[in-house]
Amino acid sequence: MPENIDIPNKLRDLLDAFASMADRSERIATLIELADEFAPAPALIAKPPYPDSALAPYCESQAYVFAHDEADGTLKFYFAVENPQGVSAKAMAVIIDQTMSKAPLDQVLAVNTDVIYEIFGSELSMGKSAGLMGMMQLVHTLAKERLARLARAIGSEESVL
């Protein structure tokens, strides 16, 4: 990812940390520590059965992505992972939450889906990488929808004035 793209600072820090890792085992240990922090979306945000619209495309782990509108115009991301073996999906969920929740939405949209290779390494299978990219795609969709709602709100305020 080019240095000049403005992605959330917390994500940049995390990517720098992954880039500095000497070996695969260190990366895996870090990802598992992150996966261990995973907590599913609270019932206030979403309850099973979760809607198909929240299901990350291509994700075998059945990862669902939700977002809550924050007052400052940002989003707080929440997740559910139905497959108990979905360790990678859980790690990705925690990373998205910790680095993109409450970040400026234009910065969230600046995150390329290829970021998964910087996080998980280049050895990901096609199926696994597609699922993790699917989670990022859904994050992008939610960010775009939030920006559209904000634009409409500003438009209606201006029409009143």
Next chain:
Amino acid sequence: MSEANTQTEPNAIESREYIHPEVLVTTEWVADHLDDPAVRIVESNEDPLLYSAGHIPGAVEVDWTRDLNDPLIRDYLDADHFASLMARIGVTKDTTVVFYGDKNNWWACYAFWVFRLFGHTNARVMDGGSVKWAHESRPTSREIPVYSTTSYEAPPRNDSADRAFRDEVLTHIKANKQLVDVRSPEEYSGERMHMPDYPNEGALRGGHIPGARSIPWSRAIHPDSGVFKNAADLKQIYLQENSLNPDKPVIAYCRIGERSSHTWFVLKFLLGFSNIKNYDGSWTEWGNLVGAPIEK
């Protein structure tokens, strides 16, 4: 497959009337052999995090990309690298290697198949894989075991008995010999060029190799438990419904050879097919081959 839901889970492996029941072990058998120095438990997964997140105590990991494939050429490791792998995981020629993993043992069967190319036939697959082990609340560990390095002399890889290449497949179909496409029905028909929930892996054409019967890999297992169906049910699928002759050559293929190694295992060992090969080039090769015949 909905049909499997109506069938009861099979009982003990010995009662399922497989031709070679010795290639399968139960989770209980594995639990009883965790400390057996003559047994090496090997986890092989698609997800590179699963092993480190918790594995059968004492199990080692064999990664399908890093450990079994050549990093440069699309091929498997050579004898020197296989010997190094075996030395690293503490296996001798006398060690019984037991494979298990995610995805209903796709990668376990794949590793089992690659090990066989090097003549390591003292190998088993744990029926039901890691999902069954977890469902039974059996113990897992994050401790990476360390075993004494062994000295393993590996013979040159012998692909002739169990592996098919594209030219052999071409000859095979021209002779109207038996071919099994184990992908999803949508991939077989050409409606999609990848399995459901997977992206297209670059195949330029959709469909199947002419003459191939569509028998998705998943028909061989009970979907809830992941264990293999008994021989009578497997015969019904492969012999009665699809008219495969176990005494004549068969080639199985999928997308990259992982699902078809599962079917290869079923046909060769559980049903005793005399000549079954896995075409690991599979659709990612055939669907891109200039001039290769395709049916839809």
